[in-house]
Amino acid sequence: MRTLLLAIAPLLTLGCHPQGEPEIIAHRAAAGYWPENSRLAMERSVQADFDGIEVDLALTADRVPVLSHDPWVPHVCTYQNGEEITSRDLLAELTLDELRERYECGGHPDPAFPNAELRSEEMYTLDAMIKELRYGDPDVVVYLDIKYELGFTELPEIFAEEILGRWFEADLPNPTWVFADNTAAIGAFETYARANGHSLRTALTWPEFPPDASSTAIGLSSELQQGMGLGGPLADVRDAGADGVAVYWELASRQLTRDARDDGVDLFLWTLNGPELESHLDWDVTGVITDYPGDVR
């Protein structure tokens, strides 16, 4: 009996919660302080020496990677005359020159972040971001969130070629993750990296919130799916062949952190601000993504 107890002792974990030290990751280069995915945000985030910086990447019509959360001109931009953009101007239908001629970004307040500093800029590119990163701490982890959307953008293979081609050529020392919310993009980036002799860490963003879909419906169905054991982030990350998973924080649980650790999967939580950020800092996760990384005590 004693032998049996000793044998199973390591498996038994009393209800206590492990203390984690998650990396604090600047969401869209700290959108709470500066316009999201902007040059200003990247300059300041690099100076601030956050643990990690996450940015979103899409492709223009001439296949230039630009920082944008959406496959269309992002909401932080306006037309050059200051007029608000009311249509979906697809990045895949605009060259970089056209984008810079017609739009400016970051100069008007974002209702989600009314206290953010403003600066009007042209669309920020991955090439410019790479130059900026050379001035920063080489240990800062860079998270490239790929905004491939079926029907709105180029194929994921094109994304992988254009983004990783530039990234590998730059040969930055920074540890890097590629995030994407779909298996196709994860697979394309893994394949490109392998074919070019590079290792790459990838994480599946879960759940996928496609454009125009009801986020409430997706959140609820995802919760019920994992609550009933019919699926969930760890099953999906296994199918995607990714190394980690970034889970919308309200869908996460302590049990998920344990299961992820057991499976050797890096778990990230997005996007936590304010009190909910503070109350998740002791979670056993690899990183938490926040718009206010500088507010973490």
Place this chain on the structure above:
Amino acid sequence: MILVFASAALAGFGLDRVDLLSADPGTFLADDISRFSDSPTGVSVRWFEQVSVVLDTPAERLHVGLSLASQSLAIEQSLGAWTAWQAGLSTSLGLPRGAFVDVSFRRGAVRVAAAVNLHTGATWSRPQWTSIRVLPAIAVGVGPVPRETAVWMD
């Protein structure tokens, strides 16, 4: 749902109680309720998932518990007036993933139990039993006032 209950009743099953706070799987109290101030909607959904309909079965003392989060088989034995103990097997859609024992007090329509749950995160989509958690839990249920022959009145 009505068809399920009608079929169950015809097959000799009957409602024992509804556990509004269930000891199975026991993660609601251990993990979720503390997040209520951060995510009231999310925690409310988790609460709904764990609400368990507990049915009597044709087999004496054998109960079936059904919730979205877990399904269980449990045997209950009287300890005396109003009190009983219970041991159960917890499953995720039939896949064994844990076990629990509880001691309960039932008076009238209300049943309160203190439980210990051995819980793994095993599901059909992730059938792994690599780590076991020991979760203390409290169960609170309401149901029809038991008949004279109910097990806790033996």
